[in-house]
Amino acid sequence: MKLEPRLFRTLLERASLTWALAxxxxxxxxxxxTPLTLEQAMTMAKPDFMGSPVTAxxxxxxxxxxxYQHQLPxxxxxxxxxxxxxxxxxxxxxxxGKAQIDGDAKRYDVTRTRAVYERDGDIWLRxxxxxxxxxxxxxxxxxxEPRHSADGxxxxxxxxxxxxxxxxxxxxxxxxxxxxxxxxxxxxxAPGGGVTVFLGPQVVIKRSTLSPxxxxxxxxxxxxxxxxxxxxxxPMYLTASGYPEMMDLPPRIGRNDGAPQxxxxxxxxxxxxxxxxxxxxxxxxxxxxxDLRAARKLPPLVGLRGFETWxxxxxxxxxxxxFSLTANDNRDAWLAALDIAMGQLSLRDHDRGASVxxxxxxxxxxxxxxxxxxxxxxxGLYLHDGTSARKLAVGAYNVMNVQWSADGKRAFFQCxxxxxxxYEICRVNADGGDLREVTSLDGxxxxxxxxxxxxxxxGHQLAVRYSGQYLPMQLALVDAETGETRRxxxxxxxxxxxxxxxxxxxxxxxxxxSHFKGVIWGKLFRPKVQEPGRRYPIVxxxxxxxxxxxxxxxxxMSFSETxxxxxxxxxx
Numbered sequence: 001m002k003l004e005p006r007l008f009r010t011l012l013e014r015a016s017l018t019w020a021l022a023x024x025x026x027x028x029x030x031x032x033x034t035p036l037t038l039e040q041a042m043t044m045a046k047p048d049f050m051g052s053p054v055t056a057x058x059x060x061x062x063x064x065x066x067x068y069q070h071q072l073p074x075x076x077x078x079x080x081x082x083x084x085x086x087x088x089x090x091x092x093x094x095x096x097g098k099a100q101i102d103g104d105a106k107r108y109d110v111t112r113t114r115a116v117y118e119r120d121g122d123i124w125l126r127x128x129x130x131x132x133x134x135x136x137x138x139x140x141x142x143x144x145e146p147r148h149s150a151d152g153x154x155x156x157x158x159x160x161x162x163x164x165x166x167x168x169x170x171x172x173x174x175x176x177x178x179x180x181x182x183x184x185x186x187x188x189x190a191p192g193g194g195v196t197v198f199l200g201p202q203v204v205i206k207r208s209t210l211s212p213x214x215x216x217x218x219x220x221x222x223x224x225x226x227x228x229x230x231x232x233x234x235p236m237y238l239t240a241s242g243y244p245e246m247m248d249l250p251p252r253i254g255r256n257d258g259a260p261q262x263x264x265x266x267x268x269x270x271x272x273x274x275x276x277x278x279x280x281x282x283x284x285x286x287x288x289x290x291d292l293r294a295a296r297k298l299p300p301l302v303g304l305r306g307f308e309t310w311x312x313x314x315x316x317x318x319x320x321x322x323f324s325l326t327a328n329d330n331r332d333a334w335l336a337a338l339d340i341a342m343g344q345l346s347l348r349d350h351d352r353g354a355s356v357x358x359x360x361x362x363x364x365x366x367x368x369x370x371x372x373x374x375x376x377x378x379x380g381l382y383l384h385d386g387t388s389a390r391k392l393a394v395g396a397y398n399v400m401n402v403q404w405s406a407d408g409k410r411a412f413f414q415c416x417x418x419x420x421x422x423y424e425i426c427r428v429n430a431d432g433g434d435l436r437e438v439t440s441l442d443g444x445x446x447x448x449x450x451x452x453x454x455x456x457x458x459g460h461q462l463a464v465r466y467s468g469q470y471l472p473m474q475l476a477l478v479d480a481e482t483g484e485t486r487r488x489x490x491x492x493x494x495x496x497x498x499x500x501x502x503x504x505x506x507x508x509x510x511x512x513x514s515h516f517k518g519v520i521w522g523k524l525f526r527p528k529v530q531e532p533g534r535r536y537p538i539v540x541x542x543x544x545x546x547x548x549x550x551x552x553x554x555x556x557m558s559f560s561e562t563x564x565x566x567x568x569x570x571x572x
Contacts (some may be wrong), residue, residue, distance in 0.1 A: 035570035036502070044499065045560035051493040053446075053473035053555075054465055058104035061115040062128040063458040067093070067101055068475050070491055085461055085477050088486050100132050104454075109148040110316065112406055112457070116146040116155050123157045125168065136166050137173075150212040150318055162194075163210050163217065177217055177268050181205050181224065195271045199264060206261065207309070210268075213318030216340055217266040219273070220309045222259035229256035258328045260306030265338070274343075278325070279304060281334045282350055288331040305329065315363040322348065322369055324358045333358050335371055348384050349373045360401075364408035364430070372399050381411060383430065392432045399426075400450055405459040412455050412462065412480070414444055420521055421508065421552035425453055425462055425478065438483045439476075441466040443554030446473060455480065467555035469562060470496065470503055504528055504566050508551065509540075521551045525569040537572045539565045 036044075043049065055078065057068040066083040080093045082101070093101065103124065106115040115126045121142040126133040136155060137143045145158040155166045156176065163177040175194030184198040199205065203221035210217045233246040263276035278284060287293070287301035294300070306328040313322050321338040333356040335349035348361075351374055359372030359379060369384040370392075380394030381402060392411065393399050397420075402413040408430060415426040417437065423444045428435040444466050445452030452473075453464040462478040475488045504526070510519040526538040541551060541561075556562060 036567050038567070041563050041567040044496075044566075045563040047559065049493060050470070050496055050559055051472050051491045053467070054475045054489055054491065055473070056104070057463045057465055057475050058102075058454050059456050059463060060102045061106055061108075061126045061457060063456040063460070065101070066463045066475075066477065066488075068463075068489070070489070073493070083475070083477070083488055085456075088477065088488055090488065102126050102133060106457075107147050108406070108457070109152045110150070111152065114148065114152075115457075116148060116157075118144050118146055118157075123155065123166070125155060134168075136171075145209065147210070147212065149214055150316065154214070156210050156214060158208070158210075161205050161208065163208070165214065176214060177210065177266070179205050179208060179217075179219060179266075181221070195268055197266050197271055197273050199273060203262070204259075207312075208266075209312045209314065211314050211318035211321070211340075212316055215268055215318060216321075217268060218276075218312055218321060218323065219264040219266055221262050221264065226259040228259060231256075257306060258308055260304075260328065261309055263309065263323070265340075265343075276338065277345065278307070278334075278336070280345060281325070281336060281347060283332050283352065284327070284334070289329055305332075307334075310358045311361065313362045315367045316365060317367070320363065320367060320369075322361060322363070324361060326356065326358055330355050332356060335359075335361055335373070337369060349375060349382070349389070351375055362404075364404065365406075366408060368408075370402070370404070370411070372402060381413065381428065383432075390432065392430070393426070393428045393435055401453065403453075403455045405455070406457065407459075410459070412438070412453070414450060414452065419508065421554075423450075423452075423552070423554060425464060427480070438462065438480065439464060439466075439478050439485065440483065441476060441485070443468050443471075443552070446555040468553065469506060469555070470500060472555065504569055506541075506562075506565070508553065511542075523551045523565075525565040527569055537569070539569045541565065 052071040052073070054068050054070045057066060059066055066085055067080060068083065069078045069080050071078045080098055082091050082093050083089070102115070103117040103119040106117045108115045113128055117124055122138060123136040123143050123146045124133045125136050137157065141159050143157045143159050147156050149156060153167065157164055157166065161179045162175065164173055165176045166173045177194060178196040180196060180198050181203050182198055182201050199219070199221060202224050204224050206220045206222055208217050208219040229251070232249045232252065234249055235244045236247050237244050239245045263278065264273045265276055266273045284304050287305065290300060307325040308328060310324045310326055314320070319340055321340060322335065324333065324335050326333045331352065331354070333351045334347065337346045337348050348369060349371055357374065361369060361371035363369055371382055371384065372379050373382060376394060378396060379398040379400060381392040381399045382389040383392055393415065395417065397415050397417045400414045402411055404411050410427055410429055412425060412427045414423050416423050417426065422442060424437045424441065425439040425444055426435065426437050441464065444464060446467050452466070453462050455462055460480055462480055464476045464478050465473045466476060467473045472491060474491065477486045477488060478484070507524040509522050509524050511522055513520050520542060523541040524538060527536050530536055
């Protein structure tokens with residue numbers, strides 16, 4: 001978007017309301033430099049001034065290649081590159097080569113010799129001893145959710161609301177489970193077509209997951225015809241057709257509660273579906289907004305609160321199931337485990353607050369459940385053995401984007417142990433020992449892109465994307481044991497490189513709070529060159545408020561905010 005002078009001046013006026021201006025003195029003698037002009041600041045605030053970021057990075061199934069994507073200057077499409085992790089050499093991958101590379105989000109079999117993934121709506125299988133992947137499906141339909149069976153003989157995948165099994169020997173695809181929101185037909189279905197489960201015409205099937213054994217499935221439904229209230233729409237004028245089109249907007253806050261969900265456990269062998277009883281979850285029948293409803297003379301809550309299912313995970317043998325639920329009022333979040341054989345639901349974690357956020361979770365190879373939770377105020381990493389939860393990485397910092405080694409002995413994750421705005425890759429052993437930072441990149445990820453690293457399938461290296469105040473997202477390869485780092489890319493524009501010495505590198509400062517026992521972090525911009533005895537205005541960005549004021553060492557959401565701070569500080 002072109003930033004007109006009038007708009008830029010408006011930003012300057014508004015900045016006085018949200019940016020703290022102060023005065024300070026210095027005794028540092030230096031030669032003053034010419035400050036940025038308004039026109040220069042406007043030019044440097046444009047998105048293409050900084051350069052193109054590395055938008056994605058992932059490993060091949062055999063750990064022998066790293067792939068990454070970024071848009072070359074003047075190009076209309078994103079380019080794909082391959083990196084040799086042994087020497088750091090980079091090669092461009094053409095359209096024909098893209099069909100031969102592995103996709104991201106791979107799922108391995110128990111032997112770690114084969115991986116499946118979805119790409120462009122089809123399912124692919126990669127044997128790490130083979131040079132090219134095998135295309136499992138080739139249809140007009142969109143297939144998803146691929147996974148290996150527990151015994152490694154089949155690949156399961158989802159097409160629409162139906163599950164299929166594919167056998168590598170002969171490449172045979174067979175129907176496994178069909179889910180229907182309808183009543184069963186009067187006549188018996190034809191044999192040989194898998195199992196069809198009818199959940200009734202009163203529901204809408206939202207999602208389902210199949211166990212690795214192929215014996216059970218968990219299905220999520222909502223009531224058919226649920227009145228979600230008025231949908232707000234906004235016209236879009238820049239469209240492919242050239243005519244204005246309407247776009248649905250998110251619901252207004254406090255209105256249009258999401259449809260309440262229900263869970264069904266399906267026995268694929270018998271075709272029986274039974275509802276999962278969640279009434280035992282603590283607080284699910286208690287309305288935290290009862291006082292507000294009474295004050296507005298609204299009817300009280302009847303029955304269980306509505307919830308949304310966020311994630312579902314199976315143990316490798318398919319005998320255990322875990323899922324996370326969040327109340328539609330966002331006041332409670334539950335992590336529950338379901339014992340398939342006993343049919344018993346057990347609570348693993350419960351978080352309550354004014355606005356809860358669900359964390360990650362999954363099963364280790366030994367069937368222990370790991371999860372992240374804000375139960376102690378920050379997102380920490382825990383390991384549950386079926387009886388109690390053990391702290392692995394818990395403190396005054398956040399744990400995000402957890403990835404485990406294949407043997408389940410070590411976890412890697414993004415964390416900010418040193419300071420709130422400095423994210424690095426950390427690791428910890430499954431027994432809670434050897435917690436440490438692996439990287440020292442001073443800015444892993446960006447504020448809006450926290451999914452910033454991939455652990456190699458063999459567990460030896462990390463492909464990490466990092467950024468800085470004047471650095472778009474770049475790629476580095478890091479030794480998972482020693483932290484030795486190879487910086488692979490530098491996609492900064494030549495224009496930025498030419499101006500980098502004129503820009504102010506902000507200082508990160510701590511301000512004692514008058515409201516709580518702690519400090520407020522700020523990002524301080526002051527002139528690089530100062531005369532002894534002279535007082536100068538400074539620009540101080542405080543954490544909180546709008547996201548453009550986020551005090552972090554990685555790239556902020558808005559590069560123009562940083563240019564505005566430079567202009568203000570240099571011109572007083």
